[in-house]
Amino acid sequence: MTPPISDLCLCAAQLSMKDSPMIAVHPEKPVIIAGPTASGKSALALHIAKAQGGVIVNADALQAYKGWPILTAQPDATDLAKAPHVLYDHAEFDASFTLGDWLRDLAPYLTGGPRPIIVGGTGLYLSTLVRGISNIPETPPALREQSSALDLEAMIPALDHETRALIDLNNPRRVQRAWEVQQMTGEGMAAWHQRRTPPLLPAQDATCIVIDAPKDWLTPRIEQRFDLMMAAGALDEARAMYPNWDPDLQSSKAIGARWMIAHIEGQMPKDEVRERTIVATRQYAKRQRTWFRSNMADWQSLPISSTNLSTAITC
RNA sequence: GGCGAGUUGGCGGAGUGGUGACGCAGCGGAUUGCAAAUCCGUGAACAGGAGUUCGAUUCUACUACUCGCCU
Numbered sequence: 001m002t003p004p005i006s007d008l009c010l011c012a013a014q015l016s017m018k019d020s021p022m023i024a025v026h027p028e029k030p031v032i033i034a035g036p037t038a039s040g041k042s043a044l045a046l047h048i049a050k051a052q053g054g055v056i057v058n059a060d061a062l063q064a065y066k067g068w069p070i071l072t073a074q075p076d077a078t079d080l081a082k083a084p085h086v087l088y089d090h091a092e093f094d095a096s097f098t099l100g101d102w103l104r105d106l107a108p109y110l111t112g113g114p115r116p117i118i119v120g121g122t123g124l125y126l127s128t129l130v131r132g133i134s135n136i137p138e139t140p141p142a143l144r145e146q147s148s149a150l151d152l153e154a155m156i157p158a159l160d161h162e163t164r165a166l167i168d169l170n171n172p173r174r175v176q177r178a179w180e181v182q183q184m185t186g187e188g189m190a191a192w193h194q195r196r197t198p199p200l201l202p203a204q205d206a207t208c209i210v211i212d213a214p215k216d217w218l219t220p221r222i223e224q225r226f227d228l229m230m231a232a233g234a235l236d237e238a239r240a241m242y243p244n245w246d247p248d249l250q251s252s253k254a255i256g257a258r259w260m261i262a263h264i265e266g267q268m269p270k271d272e273v274r275e276r277t278i279v280a281t282r283q284y285a286k287r288q289r290t291w292f293r294s295n296m297a298d299w300q301s302l303p304i305s306s307t308n309l310s311t312a313i314t315c
Numbered sequence: 316g317g318c319g320a321g322u323u324g325g326c327g328g329a330g331u332g333g334u335g336a337c338g339c340a341g342c343g344g345a346u347u348g349c350a351a352a353u354c355c356g357u358g359a360a361c362a363g364g365a366g367u368u369c370g371a372u373u374c375u376a377c378u379a380c381u382c383g384c385c386u
Contacts, residue, residue, distance in 0.1 A: 037351075060351080061349090061350060061351070061352085062350095062351050063351095071351095072351075096349065097349090098348045098349065098350090099347085099348035099349090099350080100348045101348085102348090103348085121351080122350065122351080123346085123350080124346075124347080124348080124350055125348095125350085127347085128347070128348080131347090132347090133347050133348075134347055134348095136347080136348075137348095138348070139348075139349090144349085167346095168345070168346075168353090168354060168355075170353095170354060170355065171345090171346080171353055171354040171355080172353070172354080173346090173349075173350085173352070173353040173354075174346075174353075174354075176349095176353095177347090177348075177349090189347085192347080193347065196347075250349055250350095250352080253349080253350090253351060253352060254351060255351045256351090257351095279339095279340070280351080281351080283340095283351095284351050286342090286343090287344095287345095287346090287350090287351090288351090290343085290344065290345075290346090291345090291346075291350095294344085294345085294346090295346090
């Protein structure tokens with residue numbers, strides 16, 4: 001049986017982008033595609049790969065993990081057969097795979113080999129790729145464990161004034177990171193921000209596309225995609241993961257995973273799993289849109305509507 | 316038909332004689348290594364008319380509707 005998810009994606013690729021200026025895709029330059037979840041960006045990448053060649057490189061934090069390929073909408077066997085894909089299904093489900101790991105594993109595809117088509121929805125990854133980042137060492141697990149045990153009140157006093165002014169003191173994750181950086185390096189986060197590495201892939205060296213999918217268009221697709229995921233065996237996937245289920249793992253943060261687990265434990269009816277997953281996905285798409293709007297204003301915007309993809313993309 | 320309980324924003328759910336928690340959803344935003352994470356901001360309601368009162372969402376009776384028990 002053909003996995004239905006790929007059908008939906010293809011459908012999205014054929015749909016497309018009206019009133020948009022044609023976007024010319026240079027066949028040798030790297031391509032970067034950002035877009036909210038369920039916007040059809042994978043299909044767009046595939047379209048370009050088929051027309052011009054290239055390796056499709058994942059830029060989505062959750063799709064990098066093994067364990068939940070259906071729920072995280074990773075390319076299925078049909079898609080994988082159409083073009084080379086890398087960094088999908090890449091890290092162990094119980095590993096911690098972070099931005100730093102992604103940059104490290106991505107780098108080889110930027111130097112020689114087929115032209116990369118980098119696609120994903122993780123704004124932080126994509127922005128870092130084209131803008132660089134402060135070269136702060138990775139947080140060692142032991143330190144992470146230590147910081148996780150502390151509360152805000154314990155960590156904030158250890159930060160310098162500049163850092164306190166810089167970060168959101170209400171945000172535990174931000175404070176925790178700043179505290180870790182302070183402990184590890186003896187320097188404040190604010191000081192680190194003064195220096196950043198050159199981008200791995202400057203925007204001008206790539207064709208940077210951000211898919212602009214209006215909410216009204218995206219919402220029904222999110223719903224439809226959830227149903228396709230269920231049809232494709234999302235619950236079987238959850239059952240397979242169940243023996244190893246740990247809600248604290250990063251891969252367990254895939255939207256819907258905890259509710260799938262709750263359902264197979266008999267704690268949540270299917271309807272509710274569906275409802276919650278769809279709502280959380282919509283909220284995620286909103287956050288992505290906010291990121292793209294404020295960080296990728298200079299990228300080429302590809303508004304989606306109902307013409308044909310190939311009219312908007314010139315290969 | 317009788318008795319009892321209830322009726323608060325889109326939903327759930329507190330509470331008070333002097334304009335009304337909170338949670339969720341919605342909407343907007345932030346975000347330099349856990350980012351599908353994390354965080355910030357925000358509109359909107361007291362079933363209906365009547366009485367008591369300086370003033371009622373909060374008190375009184377009535378009407379409507381809902382739920383339960385009974386005949």
